[in-house]
Amino acid sequence: MLDRIELLLRRLEVLLPPLDQSPDWRAHAFRWRKKDVLGSRVGWLEAVAAPHRIRLEDLQHIEPQKAEMVRNTRQFAAGRSANNVLLTGARGTGKSSLVKAVWHELEQAGLRLIEVDKADLVDLPELVALLAGRPERFIVFCDDLSFEEGDAGYKALKSVLDGSVVAAPDNVLVYATSNRRHLMPEYFDDNARTRHQDGEIHPHEAVEEKISLSERFGLWLTFYAFDQDAYLAAARHWLAEFGCPAWNPEIERAALNWALARGARSGRVAWQFARDRAGREA
Known part of the structure; x- marks a missing residue:
């Protein structure tokens, strides 16, 4: 019976906000979180353990x-x-x-x-x-x-x-x-x-x-949307960041085809292409 009660309490703990809702001010990034508790919405400031850092x-x-x-x-x-x-x-x-x-x-x-x-x-x-x-x-x-x-x-x-x-x-x-x-x-x-x-x-x-x-x-x-030169430069940069510094006409054609299939040229599409290419050639 005690084991069942402990299991039930653990399942309830997932659904409830933390008992101590005071923020951890030592953190550098936070998210505002909310949960339904007894019919009302309760909010608290949650520290982000692994924030997404971009240079x-x-x-x-x-x-x-x-x-x-x-x-x-x-x-x-x-x-x-x-x-x-x-x-x-x-x-x-x-x-x-x-x-x-x-x-x-x-x-x-x-x-x-x-x-x-x-x-x-x-x-x-x-x-x-x-x-x-x-x-x-x-x-x-x-x-x-x-x-x-x-x-x-x-x-x-x-x-x-x-x-x-x-x-x-x-x-x-x-x-x-x-x-x-x-x-x-x-x-x-x-x-x-x-x-x-x-x-x-x-x-x-x-x-x-x-x-x-x-x-x-x-x-x-x-x-604004990238033109072709800006898109290719971004793709080349991200390929180098992923450890694939080589650039040749075949890779350039692959990058252009990738953008054509996505229907857009942007920094995000360039990053996605480089991520895919680096994974293939790892």
Whole structure:
């Protein structure tokens, strides 16, 4: 009977949040986690044991965006004023990787990274209150951010960025990536239906509401699809990183065919090709 009770308790422990929910501030990277407990959602800050570290020099052909990101983040890590950042543009071009690379570059200067899922943005005010007063500098990172009509996290993020009666702490910035410049879907009807929009008397105000969130990010960085030369250079770089420094016309053709099959040329596709090729030739 005791063995069965112990087994049951172990199974319940997996479903429940940790008893001690105080963060391990010695960690350099965290995730905001949530679980359902007795009908309510409980959140806590979980230290990441093995964070994904990327070097800045591994990010190819995004030098202007890289320079702006490093400058803004260095200001922040040094205790000076800096802006929240929105990174938008083509998929696979290094938006998320740049956030992680800049954090890795400056983590020894006291910079910390916290990843928050879009579904948990409603807890952002609670998280910011937890971080206020800490000596570290925190980047709250939300990847692949976009909203649909009525998302609860939309207004929570707006309030934290700029708009709450509570002043935002100077040791927290929000970095978000998205494929949408304005973070919400936009329709032809937003302009075409000038007489009304979902019953609204002033349709232009509905449009203003849609773009107001992205306007609260002080720094916008836009990423563009790679051309063929940039893609091949990235593939060559990653092959060297994986221990395959040789480059010849046969490998170049294979890299181009790989991109053609994927329907895109980007840093991510180049990395995937190099990973596959290195595995074949190991």
